[in-house]
Amino acid sequence: MDLKLDRSVAVVTGASKGIGLAVTRTLLAEGARVVAVSRSRTADLDALSGPDLLHVTADLMDPEAPARVVAEAVRAFGGVDVLVNNAGGVPAGVTMPRPSFLDASDAEWQAVFEFNLFLAVRAIRAVLPVMLEAGGGSIVNVSSGNARQPSPMNADYGAAKAGMNNLTKVLSEEFAPKGVRVNTVSPGPVRTAWWTDEGGAADTIAAMADSDRDTVMDTLAPQMMSLSTGRLADPQEIADAVALLASPRSASTTGAEFAVDSGYLKGL
Structure with a gap:
């Protein structure tokens, strides 16, 4: 199926490995031009090098970094059609998994929220004016099954991802009428x-x-x-869902959450 992403411009955060690398590879294969954002390069990312791939080295824990990334994407490719907020997980200085709520300090909670929620908030804030000026776009937030499956293990991570799911709904409600779709993909263990x-x-x-x-x-x-x-799950299975939501083929899908979680979530 042609996802109609040819010559579109996508920014993918956390693009050097895992899910982000699979998303980058998939979007390139669909004909998109990709701005791959990560703190460092990897051999796997370098293997995708070509005229349609721009690697931007950035530490997104720097509050100014997302705006610089978006500006670089506009400079290089003329705009941004797709934003994939994939960066997240375990921030530097934090150890996971933690079996109990009592195992995380205030500083660790703050770092986990910065890495798993506020990075996305700042990236979205930076990209929305570009998308609105162009008449639309697609934002895909990579969340987690833990956002809806409460667990004492990594309570701070689950809470941050629950915030991500809520943010997706809020943004969709405000910006879908203006042409910007916002959706969530929630992986289980990958x-x-x-x-x-x-x-x-x-x-x-x-x-x-x-x-x-x-x-x-x-x-x-x-x-x-x-x-x-x-x-x-395999990272490619997450990337396939992200690419579909990024695509104009999903033009009427917004504010939705797609669980790609090996059947982890059991509730309705």
Whole structure:
């Protein structure tokens, strides 16, 4: 199916690995020009180099960085049609997973909210004037199943992502009449560095369960999280949903949340 993204301009945050890298690769394959934003380059991102890819090095924890990124996108490609707020997860200096609400300090809560909510707020604030002037656009916020599945584990992260879901609805209500669609994709557990890196979630859970990393990802985590498919998702599966929502093919979809979570969410 042609997603009608040819020559559109997309800004993707957290683009150097995992879901962001898969989104970048997918949008390029659909003919989009992509501004890939990350704190550093990776070999996998470099492998996508070409005239339609611009890498912008930025630490989005800097409140001024999102505006600079949008200005660079406009300078390089003439505008922004799509914003994918993918950057998030574990900020520098914070360790996850944490099994209890009591394990996180005020400073950690603040860092998690900065990284998982306020980055998106600032990026949206920077891009909206560009989209409105052009007559429309699409914003896709990458949230989490934990936004709607409360858990004592990583309570601050779940609360920040719940704020992301609420923000999506608010923005859609205000800006859909002006041509800007805003939607959310909520992954469950995905095979990204958050799980697979040394010292990451799989290692932490393996230490608690007297197991090993591979067993956690292949068996224990799907069982613990009651994943209907019996497996963690692949980043490409998240990227496919993001690309569809970014596309004009989803012209009547706004304010929606798409769960791509291996059956993690059980409620209505």
